Amino acid sequence: MRSGTPGFVGPCLREAREARGLTAVSLAELLGVSTSAVSQYEKGAHSPSPEVLERICEVLKLPPHFFLSEPPPSDERPIFYRSMSTATKGARTRVERRYGWMRRIVNFLRRYITFPPVGFPDFGLPDDPTAIRRADIEQVAEKVRRSWKLGDGPISNVAWLLENNGAVLSRQELGADELDAFSQWSDADHTPYIVLGSDKSSGPRSRFDAGHELGHMILHRKFKKPVVLNNPLYRLMEQQAHAFSSAFLLPAASFSLECHRPTLDLFRALKPKWKVSIQLMIRRSGELGYLSEQESRRLWINLARRGWRLQEPLDDSLDHEMPRFLRRSFELLVEKGIIARNEIPFQLRLAASDIESLSNLRKGYFFEPVGQDEPEPVLKFPRIQAQG
Amino acid sequence: MDFSSNEPASIFDHYVDRRFQARSFWLLIRCYERAVRHCGKYAREVAHDHFPYHRRTLFEDRWLKLAKAEGIPAASENNYAHNCHHTTIRIGSIVMIAQAVENPGDPVRRAIFRNTLAESNQRLLFENQRIKPVADSPLLALLLHGPTTSKVPYFADIMFPLPDLPGLNAYHEERISLFARFPKLVQRIETPKEETILDSIEPQIRTDIPKTGDDV
Numbered sequence: 001m002r003s004g005t006p007g008f009v010g011p012c013l014r015e016a017r018e019a020r021g022l023t024a025v026s027l028a029e030l031l032g033v034s035t036s037a038v039s040q041y042e043k044g045a046h047s048p049s050p051e052v053l054e055r056i057c058e059v060l061k062l063p064p065h066f067f068l069s070e071p072p073p074s075d076e077r078p079i080f081y082r083s084m085s086t087a088t089k090g091a092r093t094r095v096e097r098r099y100g101w102m103r104r105i106v107n108f109l110r111r112y113i114t115f116p117p118v119g120f121p122d123f124g125l126p127d128d129p130t131a132i133r134r135a136d137i138e139q140v141a142e143k144v145r146r147s148w149k150l151g152d153g154p155i156s157n158v159a160w161l162l163e164n165n166g167a168v169l170s171r172q173e174l175g176a177d178e179l180d181a182f183s184q185w186s187d188a189d190h191t192p193y194i195v196l197g198s199d200k201s202s203g204p205r206s207r208f209d210a211g212h213e214l215g216h217m218i219l220h221r222k223f224k225k226p227v228v229l230n231n232p233l234y235r236l237m238e239q240q241a242h243a244f245s246s247a248f249l250l251p252a253a254s255f256s257l258e259c260h261r262p263t264l265d266l267f268r269a270l271k272p273k274w275k276v277s278i279q280l281m282i283r284r285s286g287e288l289g290y291l292s293e294q295e296s297r298r299l300w301i302n303l304a305r306r307g308w309r310l311q312e313p314l315d316d317s318l319d320h321e322m323p324r325f326l327r328r329s330f331e332l333l334v335e336k337g338i339i340a341r342n343e344i345p346f347q348l349r350l351a352a353s354d355i356e357s358l359s360n361l362r363k364g365y366f367f368e369p370v371g372q373d374e375p376e377p378v379l380k381f382p383r384i385q386a387q388g
Numbered sequence: 389m390d391f392s393s394n395e396p397a398s399i400f401d402h403y404v405d406r407r408f409q410a411r412s413f414w415l416l417i418r419c420y421e422r423a424v425r426h427c428g429k430y431a432r433e434v435a436h437d438h439f440p441y442h443r444r445t446l447f448e449d450r451w452l453k454l455a456k457a458e459g460i461p462a463a464s465e466n467n468y469a470h471n472c473h474h475t476t477i478r479i480g481s482i483v484m485i486a487q488a489v490e491n492p493g494d495p496v497r498r499a500i501f502r503n504t505l506a507e508s509n510q511r512l513l514f515e516n517q518r519i520k521p522v523a524d525s526p527l528l529a530l531l532l533h534g535p536t537t538s539k540v541p542y543f544a545d546i547m548f549p550l551p552d553l554p555g556l557n558a559y560h561e562e563r564i565s566l567f568a569r570f571p572k573l574v575q576r577i578e579t580p581k582e583e584t585i586l587d588s589i590e591p592q593i594r595t596d597i598p599k600t601g602d603d604v
Contacts, residue, residue, distance in 0.1 A: 114591070114593075114594050258540075269538065324589070328590065329591040
């Protein structure tokens with residue numbers, strides 16, 4: 001073996017490459033090495049020279065010590081993607097890798113921060129999704145509201161509701177048009193993790209995504225098989241999560257009080273109140289029998305004529321709901337002087353910009369000048385130096 | 389006292405006291421609710437067809453009675469074709485009529501009587517003109533509410549129509565939102581109320597923090 005970097009962990013390179021959405025070929029081009037060299041580094045057969053490692057860090061925008069320790073084991077439970085069937089494997093792998101980093105951040109924070117207890121009710125639903133009936137889903141959505149002491153009115157903030165009940169939530173750029181959100185119930189810490197996309201969807205659509213992921217966490221928590229996209233079981237689970245989200249956000253009992261006969265203009269008027277898309281209100285009205293098939297079809301045609309399929313009115317004025325627990329946890333650690341803010345990326349072995357985006361912190365947070373009131377950190381960490 | 393042509397809302401408030409504004413707004417809300425209850429006995433399709441007419445009839449009738457009970461000159465006036473009546477309320481130089489539309493600021497259906505009434509709003513077209521409000525120089529104020537098929541109103545605005553300008557810009561930019569002006573009445577509308585999710589979550593530092601950092 002030529003002079004390499006002692007302690008270099010090959011799988012970390014693969015993880016980093018996939019997190020950045022690069023193929024081995026394109027990484028090799030960016031590094032100026034052969035594709036087989038990249039492959040050898042990733043398998044751990046060879047380790048890169050210090051110069052190549054420096055280049056790797058530059059290209060992948062990660063600190064050297066990221067590559068010097070084993071990545072934590074990943075959770076075995078399935079990840080539910082709210083994605084269109086066209087979402088590429090590459091896109092999913094990219095978000096999964098970054099999700100792994102989010103889990104790393106949460107593990108780090110758990111050492112210092114008490115997380116809220118998880119209050120996601122378990123209604124003893126079967127682990128086989130085919131045994132869950134449509135009528136069950138309406139009831140379950142209602143029971144979740146009751147369990148969280150909610151009436152049937154519009155929910156002011158779904159993201160906060162999920163966080164208040166113990167979900168770990170993050171809003172990130174998922175980097176693929178086809179991916180909207182995903183979730184996983186972790187066996188490791190018995191916590192639901194929900195990641196919402198910030199790239200393209202409107203605020204109302206993202207609320208539906210949040211309801212959809214909540215649906216998976218309630219209906220499919222016991223489902224343990226790997227999720228295979230596009231197979232009938234996956235499609236069924238997606239439909240069930242959709243139905244849950246509709247019923248959760250627009251309960252039959254209260255939504256029926258809003259309209260005599262649904263029209264696009266009425267839905268437009270209701271949109272700021274219920275904070276859901278007009279398209280969802282059409283679908284829900286159809287499900288609840290307020291619209292005949294013919295009426296429903298006419299509304300969809302008129303919706304398209306008005307150009308509302310692509311851009312609905314008020315989408316710009318209804319903001320994305322932002323999670324706040326991870327962000328506040330970091331701010332608390334810094335504020336209380338538990339850890340110096342510039343120490344955190346070092347401890348996490350991640351780029352500051354990644355931690356900021358995964359935790360919904362403002363850009364540049366970790367490199368802001370230390371405030372006069374910021375106390376001397378309580379914990380001093382030994383520095384980990386890249387060897388070689 | 390005179391006003392600028394830029395401030396029709398001030399002219400309106402000068403003549404129409406808040407109490408009458410509030411009572412008219414509350415009446416409107418109640419008429420939506422009563423019409424819903426009334427139409428509940430019909431089949432859905434029939435109820436849909438009948439609802440806007442019933443609500444309009446209720447409101448036009450009760451608004452006329454309300455104004456008369458308050459000693460405000462009001463009349464049920466015929467339209468140009470003599471096939472429909474509408475309540476017209478006159479307070480000082482303000483002339484008020486009501487109309488349901490689908491969206492806030494939507495133009496109202498063209499009608500000769502409305503256009504005639506709006507003629508006197510010609511002065512709103514000219515900026516910074518001084519207006520001496522007198523009885524023979526009326527200012528048309530339109531109570532615009534809707535949506536028409538809703539079980540409750542989602543907007544109710546006092547609008548000042550510009551004369552004979554069809555289209556979405558047919559109103560003076562000043563408007564009075566009765567929803568914003570009377571929030572307590574809005575709270576009483578029988579409609580699902582928002583479930584407020586409190587921003588109550590605050591991370592807490594653990595009491596058993598390790599003294600040195602371990603690998604993550």
